[in-house]
Amino acid sequence: MTGIFFDAPCRLKSYSATTKSGKTVVRIEIESTDHREAGYLLNDLEKILNQQKEASRPKKEPKVASKPLALPAPALQLTYRGDAE
Numbered sequence: 001m002t003g004i005f006f007d008a009p010c011r012l013k014s015y016s017a018t019t020k021s022g023k024t025v026v027r028i029e030i031e032s033t034d035h036r037e038a039g040y041l042l043n044d045l046e047k048i049l050n051q052q053k054e055a056s057r058p059k060k061e062p063k064v065a066s067k068p069l070a071l072p073a074p075a076l077q078l079t080y081r082g083d084a085e
Helices: 035-056
Strands: 010-020 023-032
Touching: 010 035, 023 035
Parallel strands: none
Antiparallel strands: 010 023
């Protein structure tokens, strides 16, 4: 569960909820008199959004190395050129 914390310069202005097709959307308005605190709050919300996006992505499975062949690879077929140097 994710939580949002806001300090004294920020205060809850209003909230509302709407339900449609089995999903509920909650809207929260927070009023701030300090731009720095508002920035911290927006930064926290961005982190929450990124965590939720990361959690919803399918995990990539690491590639499994193929099993080695039962027989070794055949020897290279080199041509014989005689005793030439």
